[in-house]
Structures are given as C-alpha cells and as structure tokens.
Amino acid sequence: MPEIILKNLTKRWNGFYAVDNLNLVIEDNSFITLLGPSGCGKTTTLRMIAGLETPTEGSIQIGGVTVFDSEKGINIPANKRKVGFLFQNYALWPNMTVYENISFGLKNIKEEMPVYDFVIMNNNRMIEILNRMQEFTNVLKDCEDADGKLIVNTAKLKLIDKYQISQYTATTLMDYYQNKKLDSKEIITNLLSANNKRIDEYKAKFISITEDYRLIKDGKIIVKNRKLDKEEIDLRVREVSRIVKIGMFMDRYPNELSGGQQQRVAIARTLAPKPQVLFMDEPLSNLDAKLRLEMRTELQRLHIETNSTFIYVTHDQLEAMTLSTKICLLENGLLQQYEKPLSIYEKPTNLFVSDFIGTPSINLINAHGVYQKDVFNLTIWDDHTVQFIPKNFKNYEQWYKQSLSEVSENMKKVYKVEKANKDRAFQYPIAKITEEYGSIKEDNQLNEQDFVIGVRPEFLNINDKGAFSGEIYSSMPTGMETTVRVNVGNYLLTGVVFGDVTFEIGSKINFDFDTENILIFSRKTQKLICKGQLILTSEN
Numbered sequence: 001m002p003e004i005i006l007k008n009l010t011k012r013w014n015g016f017y018a019v020d021n022l023n024l025v026i027e028d029n030s031f032i033t034l035l036g037p038s039g040c041g042k043t044t045t046l047r048m049i050a051g052l053e054t055p056t057e058g059s060i061q062i063g064g065v066t067v068f069d070s071e072k073g074i075n076i077p078a079n080k081r082k083v084g085f086l087f088q089n090y091a092l093w094p095n096m097t098v099y100e101n102i103s104f105g106l107k108n109i110k111e112e113m114p115v116y117d118f119v120i121m122n123n124n125r126m127i128e129i130l131n132r133m134q135e136f137t138n139v140l141k142d143c144e145d146a147d148g149k150l151i152v153n154t155a156k157l158k159l160i161d162k163y164q165i166s167q168y169t170a171t172t173l174m175d176y177y178q179n180k181k182l183d184s185k186e187i188i189t190n191l192l193s194a195n196n197k198r199i200d201e202y203k204a205k206f207i208s209i210t211e212d213y214r215l216i217k218d219g220k221i222i223v224k225n226r227k228l229d230k231e232e233i234d235l236r237v238r239e240v241s242r243i244v245k246i247g248m249f250m251d252r253y254p255n256e257l258s259g260g261q262q263q264r265v266a267i268a269r270t271l272a273p274k275p276q277v278l279f280m281d282e283p284l285s286n287l288d289a290k291l292r293l294e295m296r297t298e299l300q301r302l303h304i305e306t307n308s309t310f311i312y313v314t315h316d317q318l319e320a321m322t323l324s325t326k327i328c329l330l331e332n333g334l335l336q337q338y339e340k341p342l343s344i345y346e347k348p349t350n351l352f353v354s355d356f357i358g359t360p361s362i363n364l365i366n367a368h369g370v371y372q373k374d375v376f377n378l379t380i381w382d383d384h385t386v387q388f389i390p391k392n393f394k395n396y397e398q399w400y401k402q403s404l405s406e407v408s409e410n411m412k413k414v415y416k417v418e419k420a421n422k423d424r425a426f427q428y429p430i431a432k433i434t435e436e437y438g439s440i441k442e443d444n445q446l447n448e449q450d451f452v453i454g455v456r457p458e459f460l461n462i463n464d465k466g467a468f469s470g471e472i473y474s475s476m477p478t479g480m481e482t483t484v485r486v487n488v489g490n491y492l493l494t495g496v497v498f499g500d501v502t503f504e505i506g507s508k509i510n511f512d513f514d515t516e517n518i519l520i521f522s523r524k525t526q527k528l529i530c531k532g533q534l535i536l537t538s539e540n
C-alpha cells in the first residue's frame with residue numbers, strides 16, 4: 001500500500017487559513033488519525049488528500065504518483081485516486097440486500113485490468129477440494145437436519161467460508177453432492193480434461209497462463225479495459241464479508257440489521273473495490289458507547305487484515321490514542337505534532353498538545369523563577385518554592401533563544417499575509433476553586449523566567465510521607481480507579497489512583513510527584529523544555 005506525501009499543503013478561503021502549510025509523510029500501511037478540536041482542519045485535510053477539495057497551494061503524492069500539484073497544475077479527480085470513503089452517515093441502500101449493497105459499486109467499475117481464466121481457476125479449486133473427499137463430506141454432513149436432509153443455504157455458506165470460493169463454485173459442488181454423483185475420481189478427470197482443452201485452445205493463440213490464472217501473450221500480461229466478472233465480484237464480496245463477519249446476513253435488508261451490523265456492511269462496501277487508501281471521517285460517531293468500543297476493535301483488526309493505509313478523522317482523543325499508529329494533531333489549521341500516540345502523551349511538544357491529549361487532563365501549574373546550575377528554582381501556587389531537576393537537559397539560555405526565534409519566525413509568516421484566525425495564543429487552563437480576574441499576565445509581559453509545569457494525573461502520588469500537603473476536594477471512584485481532586489490553596493490538582501480506593505472529602509492528605517516524568521514548558525513560547533523531577537524545597 002502506498003506512501004502519501006503532503007508538501008506545503010494549504011487551503012485558504014479568502015483570509016481564512018483552514019489548513020496552513022501542512023507537511024506530512026504518511027507511511028505505507030499506517031493507521032493515521034487526524035485529530036484536533038472542532039474546526040481545526042481535519043476534514044479539510046482528509047478531503048484534499050482524497051480529491052474532494054482542491055487545495056489552494058502545495059502538492060500531494062499517493063504511492064509515488066502526484067495526484068495534486070498547484071504549481072504544475074495537476075489535479076487527478078477523486079474517482080481516479082483509488083481511495084475509499086467511510087463517513088458517519090454511511091447510508092446503505094434500503095431497497096437492496098446486504099449482498100447487493102456491497103456488490104453494487106463493483107458492477108460499475110470499468111478499468112484496465114488483467115484478464116483471468118476463472119473456469120480453469122475454479123476447476124482447479126474444485127479438484128483440490130474433491131481430493132480431500134472425507135473432509136468435504138464431513139462439512140456437508142454437518143449441515144444436515146435431523147432427517148438427514150441438507151439445509152441448502154447453510155451448506156452453501158459453510159462451503160464459501162471454509163474454502164473461500166464463490167457462490168457459483170459452491171453451488172456446483174453441492175450439485176455433485178446432492179445428485180449423488182459423487183464419484184470424485186470421475187469428476188476430477190473430467191475437470192482436468194476440461195482445463196487441458198482450454199489450455200490447448202490458448203496455446204493455439206500463443207497465449208499462456210500464470211499461476212494465478214492471468215493470461216500472457218508475448219511475455220506480457222494481457223490487460224483489457226473491462227468490467228469485473230461476476231465470479232470476481234462474488235469472490236470480493238465474500239472476502240470482505242468474511243473480514244467484517246457479515247457472511248450470514250447476505251440476503252437481509254439493512255432494516256433487518258443492528259446499527260453495528262449496518263456499519264460493518266458499510267465497511268465491507270468500502271473495502272470491496274480494494275482502495276489503496278481508506279478514508280474515514282468520524283465513522284463511529286453515530287453509534288452508542290458500547291458499540292463504538294466494539295467497532296474500534298474491529299477497525300484495528302481490519303487494518304491488519306487488509307494491509308491498507310487508513311486515514312481516520314476524529315475529535316475523540318481516546319479513539320485516536322487506541323487506534324492509530326501515528327496521530328497528526330492539528331489546531332487552527334496548523335500541525336502541532338505528528339508522532340506515535342504514546343510519544344505524544346509522554347512528550348507533548350507544547351501546552352496545547354499536553355492539554356488536548358489525556359483523560360483526565362494534565363495539571364498545568366504556572367511557575368516563575370530562574371535556571372541556575374542546571375536546575376530550575378521556581379515558585380508555584382503563589383507560595384511554594386520548588387526545584388525542577390531536568391532529565392538529560394542542559395543550557396536553558398540557548399534553548400530559550402532558539403525557541404523564541406522559532407516563534408518569531410512563525411509570527412513573521414503569520415503577518416506576511418492576513419490570517420484572520422492566527423492571532424491568538426492558546427489559552428491553557430489552570431484549575432482553581434474560585435476564578436480571579438485581572439491577574440493573568442499579558443503575553444508581552446512574559447519572559448524567560450515564566451514557566452508552566454505539567455503533571456499527568458497518574459503522577460500525583462498521594463502518600464503519608466509526601467512533602468506537599470492538600471485537601472481532598474472531590475473523589476470519584478469507578479471501581480478500577482478513583483479520580484481525585486486535591487486543593488492546594490486556591491488551586492486544584494487532579495489525580496488518578498488505581499484500585500478500589502476512596503477518600504473522604506475535606507480530609508487532609510500529603511502527596512508528591514515521585515517520577516521523572518513531570519514536564520516543564522516555557523510560558524512565553526508555550527513549548528516543552530524537557531522532562532524532569534519536581535521536589536518541594538519550602539512552603540511559606
């Protein structure tokens with residue numbers, strides 16, 4: 001499956017940048033989620049790659065083929081990009097059976113394709129099956145009722161499923177069985193001679209046949225602009241139905257299926273034409289919570305089984321975390337981070353990413369202080385003096401200079417053209433019991449001594465020996481874990497305690513951060529500086 005390369009991809013509507021200079025390499029066989037809050041440009045990005053939206057600038061390559069290039073004037077339409085779509089409103093045709101819903105699109109395909117000999121292919125397949133006579137009769141015997149009568153539909157499905165054959169081949173095999181003409185030796189001899197006759201006819205026309213039944217002439221695979229054969233259509237329908245486990249519903253109408261089953265049919269319909277890339281725009285958002293979870297598992301399996309590249313749009317960070325090989329996190333049309341889910345969770349590049357990823361959200365704490373002798377000496381929560389000891393990090397001055405210059409580079413870009421939507425910094429949340437007004441520093445007053453500490457809830461370690469003290473503000477046990485909020489002065493911290501634990505509201509507790517996984521960001525540039533440890537030095 002192909003690699004997708006986006007270069008300087010931009011979509012602009014007048015002064016509004018929906019997607020701004022996006023550069024991305026989507027590796028073969030990956031499962032990418034485009035993630036971000038509402039309006040950040042996810043759907044626009046997906047639609048541009050798929051060919052449903054024309055970018056303003058940039059280029060798109062799919063599998064080495066340039067499908068869009070604003071400078072070279074290339075724009076291959078969506079139906080020629082070999083891509084499949086699955087949207088949240090998957091609308092199956094109500095007047096068609098499941099089989100017809102899946103096969104309908106296949107009947108309309110007409111393109112250059114190799115020519116196969118399905119007669120020889122099916123004869124050989126039947127020979128293989130009949131050579132294992134005992135197994136074959138056992139399969140059919142399993143489908144007899146108490147009176148020894150074959151239940152035809154069940155038997156057909158069983159054969160299709162077990163031997164991965166089409167319904168036509170299954171019918172022929174059942175005819176042999178039901179008419180008691182099951183002298184396998186004789187049938188095999190007849191099938192072989194029919195094959196030899198066809199091969200001789202080909203030879204007379206200087207045509208030979210490959211192991212996978214494609215025809216060859218003058219050393220070249222014969223290719224024809226043709227429609228799919230009914231045998232090919234049936235094999236494809238059966239193959240995709242097996243993958244999404246709907247083989248038994250082929251004759252039902254959509255209104256005779258549950259929501260999850262309908263969604264599976266929609267997936268099968270999308271997979272049937274073998275798209276190079278599968279685009280999914282919030283395909284699970286219409287399903288209830290339980291079904292969503294089930295379908296997530298199905299999608300993960302589907303990705304492995306089909307070996308395709310999946311591009312998935314969601315605003316649900318949990319869905320992105322659990323499904324993707326990589327997350328492409330967008331905000332306000334700009335790429336924030338493109339990495340494996342856990343790397344994003346553990347090392348978010350900036351405050352926006354740290355806050356967007358993770359449930360419950362990360363605790364963000366404003367800090368002020370100086371960097372001396374490889375350590376940050378800081379004041380947090382108005383009156384606590386703490387030390388942040390960085391892990392594998394040196395030379396903050398240099399880091400700050402570099403980070404500031406990168407930000408001002410971006411600013412230059414921002415002001416070069418009018419970007420109506422690019423003039424605000426991310427307003428990160430600081431949890432407090434009561435809101436204060438007028439105390440928030442303006443961006444232009446911030447400097448290299450302003451920081452934000454980030455603590456994931458699982459690193460809040462409530463224990464008697466903890467150096468910090470606080471009070472339980474709320475406690476929400478789920479059985480498996482308890483989400484607890486602790487207040488320190490006017491500030492609130494969220495923690496997750498694993499196991500069946502409860503806390504009394506209002507009780508005094510001690511805590512610390514017993515880990516090297518605490519994050520420190522620059523408040524001025526909002527970028528991650530490094531990870532490290534946070535220890536209390538004194539509390540006034």
Ligand SMILES: Nc1ncnc2c1ncn2[C@@H]1O[C@H](COP(=O)(O)OP(=O)(O)OP(=O)(O)O)[C@@H](O)[C@H]1O
Pocket residue numbers: 013016018036037038039040041042043044045315
């Ligand atoms: N045709 C259009 N004309 C003008 N602006 C548009 C148009 N289509 C989309 N936008 C704007 O572009 C921005 C990005 O839209 P997009 O649909 O890509 O967001 P999204 O991240 O998919 O959001 P959601 O999760 O809400 O679907 C939005 O602010 C939207 O209002």
